[in-house]
Amino acid sequence: MDGASFAPYLKHQAFLHPSMTPQDTVKLCFQAAFGAEHILTDAAQARRVLLIELAGTPPRPIAVFEPISAVYTRCNLAAWKYWQLPPEWLCQVFLHSAAEKREAAKPLFLAYLRIVTACAGQGLLPFSGLAWQQYLDRYLAGGIRPLHHSASYRLREAPAYRIIKSEDLKLLPALGSPGP
Numbered sequence: 001m002d003g004a005s006f007a008p009y010l011k012h013q014a015f016l017h018p019s020m021t022p023q024d025t026v027k028l029c030f031q032a033a034f035g036a037e038h039i040l041t042d043a044a045q046a047r048r049v050l051l052i053e054l055a056g057t058p059p060r061p062i063a064v065f066e067p068i069s070a071v072y073t074r075c076n077l078a079a080w081k082y083w084q085l086p087p088e089w090l091c092q093v094f095l096h097s098a099a100e101k102r103e104a105a106k107p108l109f110l111a112y113l114r115i116v117t118a119c120a121g122q123g124l125l126p127f128s129g130l131a132w133q134q135y136l137d138r139y140l141a142g143g144i145r146p147l148h149h150s151a152s153y154r155l156r157e158a159p160a161y162r163i164i165k166s167e168d169l170k171l172l173p174a175l176g177s178p179g180p
Contacts, residue, residue, distance in 0.1 A: 035165065051091075075164050097163065
């Protein structure tokens with residue numbers, strides 16, 4: 001996969017989350033390429049953290065699933081709670097998804113960053129091409145690593161989700177498929 005199929009997911013995320021900054025976009029690219037493997041070191045702790053976050057997340061009638069690439073989907077905790085879905089279902093799917101390593105994630109991540117560069121340069125994102133390039137240069141100077149969402153994104157979007165493999169949604173047959 002060369003990353004070209006990432007552009008529709010990127011544009012959709014920018015539409016859904018207009019307060020997305022360059023930092024949030026790098027986070028999106030990282031998640032879309034690497035999934036959640038970087039955060040799973042202790043399954044029991046991951047389960048505890050998920051249950052605590054779910055308990056503290058107000059229910060909202062938003063989409064349960066937001067695909068972020070052809071492989072990964074963000075599962076919104078607020079929607080999960082709104083629909084009163086069993087927390088254990090999400091925990092199991094998340095743990096299953098996070099346990100799988102993805103081959104060639106770094107080259108894919110870099111391809112996704114190039115897609116963002118093109119989209120930002122065309123004015124298709126909520127920040128300028130210049131702002132993107134300046135942020136990207138600073139980010140890459142520090143090495144490829146996961147990031148947190150920006151403070152402005154956290155304030156306006158209240159993100160609370162887990163990254164799961166889209167193919168693992170088949171483990172949740174009652175919920176269907178997230179689509180592109």
